[in-house]
Amino acid sequence: MPCQKNTTCAAAYFDKGYTPYCRVIYMEKLREYAAVCTIGSVGYSAIEVLWRGFTHWTMALAGGVGFLLLYLADLRMAGRSLVEKCAAGCALLTSVEFVFGVVVNKLCRMHVWDYSRRKGNLLGQICPFYCLLWFLLCIPVMPFSSLVRERLCPSRANSQLAA
Template sequence: MHAKPYELCWFFLLGCFVYSMLEILFRGFTHWTMALTGGVAAVALYLLHAAAPPRTLLLQCLCGALLITALEFTVGVFDNMVMDWHVWDYSNMPLNLYGQICLPFTGLWFFLCIPAFGICHIVSRRFQKQRG
C-alpha cells in the first residue's frame, strides 16, 4: 500500500486530537508539543501497519511501543532538557532514562497500539475503497 498525502494528514490530525484528549483526561492538561507528537506517532503507526505482514499484531505492537518510546525520548530531551519547558518528568518512575522515558509507559504504549492498529486497519480499508 502506498499512503496518499490526505491519508497521512487525516492520521496526523487524529493523532493530535486523540493524544491531547488522553493527556487532558488523565493528567488534566497537555502541551502543544504533545499534540504534534501524537500526530507524528499516529502517522508512524499507520505506515508501520501498512508495511507489516498480515497477522503480526503482537510484533506490530512491540515495534509501535518502541517507536513511540523513541519519539517520546526525542521530544522529551528537546522539550524538557533543552527548552526547559517541564512538560513531563518520569524521574520518579521505575526504569526511567533521564526522566524522559520509562519502561511502564513503554508497556502502556504497547497496549494502546492494539486499538490504534485496529483503527489503522479499518481506516486503510476505507481509503482503499475510495481509491476504487
C-alpha cells in the same frame, strides 16, 4: 518519466522529470498523511486529557507523529500478528516520546513531563511503565489505523505498496 513501482512518487515529483501522475499520487499521499497526523494529534490530546487532566500543544505534535508512524508500521507489517505490531508500535512510540522529551523538556526547558522518579527512566523522558502503556495502547490503535486507511483510501487499504 513514469513512476516506477520501486521508487516513491515524491522523489520523482521533486526530480526535474516528474509526471502529472506522480504529482497526483504525491498530493494524495500528502492529504492522507495530513489526515492521519490530525487524527493522531486530536486523539492523543484527548487521551492525555483523560489520563492527566491536561495536555500541552507539543503533545498534539507528538501524537500526530506517533500515529503516523503507527499507521505506516501497520501497513508495512501486514500479515504479522497483533503482538508483533504492538511491540513495534511500543518501540516507535517510546522513541517519539524520547525525542520529543529531549527537545521539549531538556533543550526548550518546557517541563511538560518528568519521569525521573520512575524506575528505569532514561534522562527522565521515558521509562518501562510508560513503555508498557504504549504497548497496551497499540492493541486498539493498530486495528484502528487499518480502519482509518480503509476510510481514507479504500482502493489501497490492503496494498503494501501504498506507503
